[in-house]
Amino acid sequence: MKDFGEKVILAYSGGLDTSVILKWLSVERGLDVIAVCIDIGQNEDFEQVKIKALKTGASQVMVIDAKEEFVKSYIFPTLKAGAIYEDDYLLGTSFARPLISKLLVDVAHAENAHFIAHGATGKGNDQVRFEATIMALDPSIQIIAPWREWTLKSREDLLKYAEEHGVEVSNTLKDIYSRDENLWHTSHEGGELEDPWQVHNTGMYKRCVTPENSPEKGEVISLRFFKGIPTHLNGHNLYSVDLIQKLNEIAAAHGVGVVDMVENRLVGMKSRGVYETPAGTVLFEAHKCLEKLVLDRDTLSFKRTIANKYAQLVYDGLWHSSLKTALDSFVDETQQVVSGVLKVKLFKGRAQVIAMRSQHSLYSEALSTFGESDIDFNHKDAEGFIHLFALPLKIKAMMNLIDITDDEVAI
Numbered sequence: 001m002k003d004f005g006e007k008v009i010l011a012y013s014g015g016l017d018t019s020v021i022l023k024w025l026s027v028e029r030g031l032d033v034i035a036v037c038i039d040i041g042q043n044e045d046f047e048q049v050k051i052k053a054l055k056t057g058a059s060q061v062m063v064i065d066a067k068e069e070f071v072k073s074y075i076f077p078t079l080k081a082g083a084i085y086e087d088d089y090l091l092g093t094s095f096a097r098p099l100i101s102k103l104l105v106d107v108a109h110a111e112n113a114h115f116i117a118h119g120a121t122g123k124g125n126d127q128v129r130f131e132a133t134i135m136a137l138d139p140s141i142q143i144i145a146p147w148r149e150w151t152l153k154s155r156e157d158l159l160k161y162a163e164e165h166g167v168e169v170s171n172t173l174k175d176i177y178s179r180d181e182n183l184w185h186t187s188h189e190g191g192e193l194e195d196p197w198q199v200h201n202t203g204m205y206k207r208c209v210t211p212e213n214s215p216e217k218g219e220v221i222s223l224r225f226f227k228g229i230p231t232h233l234n235g236h237n238l239y240s241v242d243l244i245q246k247l248n249e250i251a252a253a254h255g256v257g258v259v260d261m262v263e264n265r266l267v268g269m270k271s272r273g274v275y276e277t278p279a280g281t282v283l284f285e286a287h288k289c290l291e292k293l294v295l296d297r298d299t300l301s302f303k304r305t306i307a308n309k310y311a312q313l314v315y316d317g318l319w320h321s322s323l324k325t326a327l328d329s330f331v332d333e334t335q336q337v338v339s340g341v342l343k344v345k346l347f348k349g350r351a352q353v354i355a356m357r358s359q360h361s362l363y364s365e366a367l368s369t370f371g372e373s374d375i376d377f378n379h380k381d382a383e384g385f386i387h388l389f390a391l392p393l394k395i396k397a398m399m400n401l402i403d404i405t406d407d408e409v410a411i
Helices: 016-027 046-056 067-081 096-111 126-137 155-164 240-252 278-294 297-315 322-337 381-389 391-401 406-410
Strands: 007-011 032-039 060-065 115-117 142-144 178-181 186-189 219-226 229-233 258-264 270-276 340-347 350-357
Touching: 007 016, 007 096, 016 032, 016 046, 016 155, 032 046, 032 096, 046 060, 060 096, 067 096, 067 229, 067 240, 067 278, 067 297, 067 322, 096 115, 096 126, 126 142, 219 240, 219 278, 229 240, 229 278, 240 278, 278 297, 278 340, 278 350, 297 322, 381 391
Parallel strands: 007 032, 007 115, 032 060, 115 142
Antiparallel strands: 178 186, 186 270, 219 229, 219 340, 258 270, 340 350
């Protein structure tokens, strides 16, 4: 029986990177590897993942179902904030990493382990997200990041190492994409995406059809929100995870949710990725439109500013920062009135809100109508308002007409 060394908790997915890392930690570092796989909605056969980890050398394998916590404590807060990184990225990987890290810390405490290992590279954002969270929760835990230590430089090197050490992997040189998948999204990096001039291959999609292959007839769905959180889909009160799963199926069938973008990584370089986020795209669009109906102009405008900062904090791995905690309080206050029902049309890759209503609506048909209004609105009042509103402009124009001499300027 093998004499295992000190324990290390490995964030394990069963993919190429973490499979090689598992073997490397065991063989090269002599550590007792406890592989922990966090189920946040990825399409995996977890029994096979367990078997594979044990065959690769893990002493224990744990699969933790965290889908509910993922939705309620990570997806929904970000949705309520309206946080989208650089206008396009719905943060599917970004807010998954703090949850995974939290659960790794929990396991480390339970197993009395002093090491946590992850498979993030030295060029990526995930290393920061993992390690910043671990440091925030338990700074005494030591972190092992093999990509910053070993001599392997590429996925081709990983495939060679796996072959030499009898590690089973599914990746090949023909399918070299780096992917991340969870309930919220599927991301794709690598391959032809490393050249921004190359049109991405739609064959990489795992969820969405292309708009060209979507139905010729659009579909109208209804969504109900309560205090910024979606609770009903097409009139059915669905559990949080079930709602996202069902909406993913519906929206993906209409080609909704694919983004091809170049983004600014935290570590200072630009990268290109293709993201499939069907349910998220619909929910963000619906939530944004509902806020326009129920929030006043100043609150809505300031919240848009907050959303950008919130997205940057999440993207940068600062989920546990004091600023994000403070912003959560502001967001929660604004969401007290974000309740209502919306109709959303899905057609050829687009999600468009076509109708909405709310008991907190600030829209007044009586005030907005071009016809006769029942509300006492005196159009003459606008004249005084305009005079006061434009008074600084008027004064500036008047001053520009005054001929000021050099002597007056000197005085």
